[in-house]
Amino acid sequence: ADKVTLQLKWVTQAQFAGYYVAKAKGFYDAEGLDVDIKPGGPDIAPEQVIAGGGADVIVDWMGGALAARDKGVMLVNIAQPFKKAGMELVCPKNGPIKTEADFKGHTLGVWFFGNEYPFYAWMNKIGLKTDGGPDGVTVLKQSFDVQPLIQKQADCISVMTYNEYGQVLDAGYKPEDLVVFNYSAMGNDLLEDGLYTLEDKLKDPAFEDKMVRFVRASMKGWKYATENTDEAAEIVVDAGGQDENHQKFMMKEVAKLVDNADGKLIPAAYERTAKALLDQKIISKEASGAYTTAITDKAIK
Amino acid sequence: MNWLKPSWQAVLAILLCLIAFALGAMTKPEAAALAEPAATLAYPYMGAKGLIIGLLLIAALVSTLRLTPVVEAIVLFVGAHAAAWLLVKGIAGFEGTALAPYFLLLAAAWLLAWHCVALLSSLRPSGSVARNALRLIIPAIFGTWILIIWEAVTRGAGIPFILLPPPSAIGARIANSLPILGSDVRQTIFKAVLIGYVVGNLAGFTVAILADRVPFLRRGLLPIGNMVSALPIIGVAPIMVMWFGFDWPSKAAVVIIMTFFPMLVNTVAGLAASGHMERDLMRTYASGYWPTLLKLRLPAAMPFIFNALKINSTLALIGAIVAEFFGTPVVGMGFRISTEVGRMNIDMVWAEIAVAALAGSVFYGVVALVERAVTFWHPSVRGG
Amino acid sequence: MDSFRSKIVPVTTILAGVVVLWYVFAVILNAPFQRDLDGRANETPGAVEFIGKTLSQPKPTLPAPHQVAVNFFQNTFLRSVTSNRSLVYNAWVTLSSTLLGFAFGTALGIVIAVGIVHVATLDRSLMPWIIASQTIPILAVAPMIIVVLAAIGITGLIPKALISTYLSFFPVAVGMVKGLRSPELMHLDLMHTYNASASQTFWKLRVPASVPFLFTSMKVAVAASLVGAIVGELPTGAVAGIGAKLLAGAYYSQTIDIWSALVAGSVVAALLVMVVGIAGRLVDRAMGGRPA
Amino acid sequence: MTEKPPAVVSASKLDLTFQTNDGPVQALSNVDLTIGKGEFVSFIGPSGCGKTTLLRVIADLEKATAGTISVNGMTPEQAREKRAYGYVFQAAALFPWRTIERNVALPLEVMGLSQAEQAERIKRTMELVNLSGFEKKYPWQLSGGMQQRASIARALAFDADLLLMDEPFGALDEIVRDHLNEQLLDLWARTNKTICFVTHSIPEAVYLSTRIVVMSPRPGRVTDIIESTLPRERPLDIRETPEFLAIAARVRDGLRAGHSYDD
Amino acid sequence: MTEKPPAVVSASKLDLTFQTNDGPVQALSNVDLTIGKGEFVSFIGPSGCGKTTLLRVIADLEKATAGTISVNGMTPEQAREKRAYGYVFQAAALFPWRTIERNVALPLEVMGLSQAEQAERIKRTMELVNLSGFEKKYPWQLSGGMQQRASIARALAFDADLLLMDEPFGALDEIVRDHLNEQLLDLWARTNKTICFVTHSIPEAVYLSTRIVVMSPRPGRVTDIIESTLPRERPLDIRETPEFLAIAARVRDGLRAGHSYDD
């Protein structure tokens, strides 16, 4: 079988269920692939891993991939399993913030490590400064939990629909206690989990073929996972995911983002992402050639 | 042959030069040009190749003569650095195309520089100005070579920028980002590190004294103190953010926890280090616990205490920076490092690391100077 | 062991004090959120009930000792030691890379110290850069190290152990430079009159004289090495080990899990430091150390 | 013999055994001794016979394993806490981080004397041992004999009523030694201190003492106690008188008798 | 005076100045000295006059700031590298982590002798200094004099042709001292070693030496060199002969002349 190494963006969890399901259900085997799934972690940059030759494909957000491309690591999106963004900003209803207009002068929790671009793009759009002054907002770099909200260190925090939002609920908040700003709903979303590989390698027909098979099997995995969320969650737990109940919740939420599991990239979202990055000077020149539909076209007929 | 005095570095360097010459092309474009002599291809080191090899050979050969060490060191210094400079300069625009001779010549230059440093450190100048200058020059050459090799290898081998940028790019980034670096240093070092360092060391010291004074506490506190030793930053930092907020106090708290244990252990060991006869002497004066501590046991413990202060000077920095990975305002060295990694601005990451290294070295240097002044009597300072 | 028995009473007394304080803080720190919760649920519990609730939150800010103890007990004794949810298993994973890293680190530290003490070139040129190397935040470079090592095919225990090495060699190097230079000048003169070679002076004089410094440094190093092993677990995918438990706990705000992993880490640390301490005492006794 | 003054040190049936890695070493065995106020007692005996150990027991630096001892009518511990004695160790035991002057000042600081008083005492004792001019030097910058003198100065500055001196003049040449002997006798006569003095020099012991305790080794026993019949006033040339030589001969015999080799 | 044997130590115009925190200290000034093979030279002089420093210069432990010195016709450094001498320090300088036996074995290990040879030499020298039975003890379990004897044993075990001894018998009682004096003379006579010997005891110096070097302090100078007219065969009672006493008187005068106080 052909070996493929996949580097995830984060730890083993239902966010990556499609790949684990494809592996567990033998979809990769059926395509003649031997896939090695490497979990990520905080401060593991998949872009670095692939540049160092440690992976063939990575799961990444478009923002990170474009930034890396700007620095000479020619990443190309070959499939986009997540159609919608899972990121949102939540604020307790009994807090000071009810609408966008209330942000001024308050503290907002934001993830960094590449996840801050949608936030800055949004603030840019509504004309708020982010330097902590009185007519802007104070940004707090949030760690990977919801403590700043519980501790009241921030008035709003960033959550993923499929993950931290669940933790907020676990912590005793009910959905009606919360004000939610969803990036997708506001039309501010940037592309999240996609599959990326190196442009050079893709020129090799054998490799391209391998990727076609890989994407096909992976999307089959995603399809299966979205249809059998509980089973998928269990597969993830077997692969090392923590907290079964939480994985089940996550799987259900992730299923909503994956949509119809065709893995096709939506050019409008790509354009929006690229523009936001250029506006924020994350990339120095207009992005081009950072995605190809050739793979998905061949994989999913 | 007593006018010859070859060093193994020089001999090896000559050998490397000859091998490099025999192997021919330095870079892929040159190899291509040689393969197709008809085409006039531009390739690096068109004229400089002979110059580089020549420089190295001459420096190496001259150094085998029986010269005074100073002259020999100067010849080697000039030869090695000029060659290195030509090598690094020549690869510009042709990154990632270097072949074996490139690395061989680099190694040859490095060997000569090594011999140069060895010569310099064997000098024992009488003037204090010369001595101090040497004390600076030697580590500087050593450090320069770390940078030269780093630059030459990353560029010669074409290591992806986002894995390891060359030092020249890092330098440029430092020069362009002074205000940001400045505010990060202020946040991380002047607030979190310094305060945490002082409090942490004092805490470790105080607990050690307490444990020493009260036998009951000694038996109870020390095992528990040991447990604190491994509270990993990653586990503790989020908790500290929970307790002390996301600004610098939580980082200082992490630094306190990190510096506490080395100080505790070293002070306890140091307090046991005074001699028996000296302790008996204090007993004959019916000296109480505190005078004995102040006049005998603490001075005798100083070498150990400074040990801890030195180790902690670097630990404190690591602690504060890493703690900032977990929830911070949007300023600070750790914040910058973790976010710029995400943005693939690895040069900025290294710029922060360079600043951290510089600050840490200065910090350590100051502690070491104070140590020399305080433990002037210890054999390790008097010269052993 | 008699000294062990004499320790039990003080240790338990102080532990008891810590536990009491811990309860007090748990109530104080968990109270605001509990009040919030009650506020939203429109409940007004009595003081005792309120305290009871603050001590039994599922994801408290500061878990109460009994919550940690229960979790610790379950994950230590009630799970098979091969399960990846068992603390014993995770502690073992961390311990193995700690020990490997500690061994490397101590060896490297000693080698560097020996070099610095004996070779003037190294003394002058190496030390500043070793110091600089230690100020590089490990968490920032750990992923790069691991990426690079993975690229050349080194994975598993070694990369984590290397991070432990990186953190633990420094205390040993600093301590041993001091220790190797601590022999009395008259003893050095004595060896000088025998025209003893550098290696003879080293083995017969410098090494024995440095023993107190060595063991003190090794205590610090073993602790640092554990920290390194835990840090190293994060960029290697955090699949197993105390670091992985911490991370998972932090990621899902499972504070009780975090704390029991922390306790596990501390217990391992205390044991390691104790082992080094006992080794130190044995060596001291073998060297005819005079009882204090 | 005059009427016995009140006892400063009184020991009876003292035993002291050290436990070592290869078995016990009996350092003192059945030592009976009474030292009156104002006496000058010398201890003499072969190397390793227990002289230092006996002094250490008096000074409460070592506990006897059997027998009783009292110092100024108290236990040695109480006496030590009352700062009843000054001790000159066999080795100099100077603190390397202090200058000679600060070393001499050490006991004065512990006692909490005023700066002026300290300065005065330092000056006086440094002159006494002929170290003026070396106040600001560190111990390792002095010769062996100078270090020993510094440690004598330190004990004298302490100015206790009982002086325990363990071979204080061992590393000094005859001239300095004679000088210091005279000074010590003078001090003793002036202040009525009680002095316990370990020496290996028979003439020195005879010249200085009112009583000479001869010890023999393994286990350390007191084999002879010789009362001196010399007057308290002792010019240096008393050392040539027949009376002096007779006492010296008696000490030498006692010493030889206790010795282990008889070649 | 007999014909001069070849020089083992030959120094001319030696100067040595120590730089200290409060100014330079001149420890040796213009020292001229020649010591022939098989001589036994004693150095005597007030405390702090530079005896130890002179020995250290010969031993290449200190570098003279001016003047020349050769040992066995080589520089002191070369001589040291040839292991030309054994040195007994003024303090015992035993390694605390080694038993007495292992301390004595130290130079033998450094020389790389076989186990059997080591054992034999240890046994012999330990008996010589009368320490048999204490082989397995650690230094802190010995009395001061016993430590000093252990350090003498260590130097004798080294068995070099030149012996530099810095007050080796300072902490020993007369009987042991006499015994060791005899042993040393015997060793010297038997092996034709050259011995440089620092002492504060005038009788000891006269009894042992073929030549006595008298030094005076600040700065350390050689003020007198006295050739002994005593025969090489010296029974202990030679010390009562008029010839002996005459030499002793001359040394005492030389010593007194160099002394700083004249009371």
Ligand SMILES: Nc1ncnc2c1ncn2[C@@H]1O[C@H](COP(=O)(O)OP(=O)(O)OP(=O)(O)O)[C@@H](O)[C@H]1O
């Ligand atoms: N390391 C040093 N630094 C400064 N001064 C020193 C040092 N060593 C010795 N001296 C000085 O040199 C002089 C001679 O010292 P030395 O040890 O040679 O005397 P000595 O004749 O051996 O005396 P003693 O009989 O007391 O041992 C002394 O005044 C001493 O203070």
Ligand SMILES: Nc1ncnc2c1ncn2[C@@H]1O[C@H](COP(=O)(O)OP(=O)(O)OP(=O)(O)O)[C@@H](O)[C@H]1O
């Ligand atoms: N701490 C100790 N542990 C074991 N044995 C000891 C200890 N101190 C002394 N001894 C032993 O006790 C005996 C008496 O020692 P002490 O020091 O009293 O002798 P001393 O009479 O002072 O001899 P010197 O004249 O050589 O100083 C010796 O045999 C010595 O080995």
Ligand SMILES: [Mg+2]
């Ligand atoms: Mg003694």
Ligand SMILES: [Mg+2]
């Ligand atoms: Mg001397």
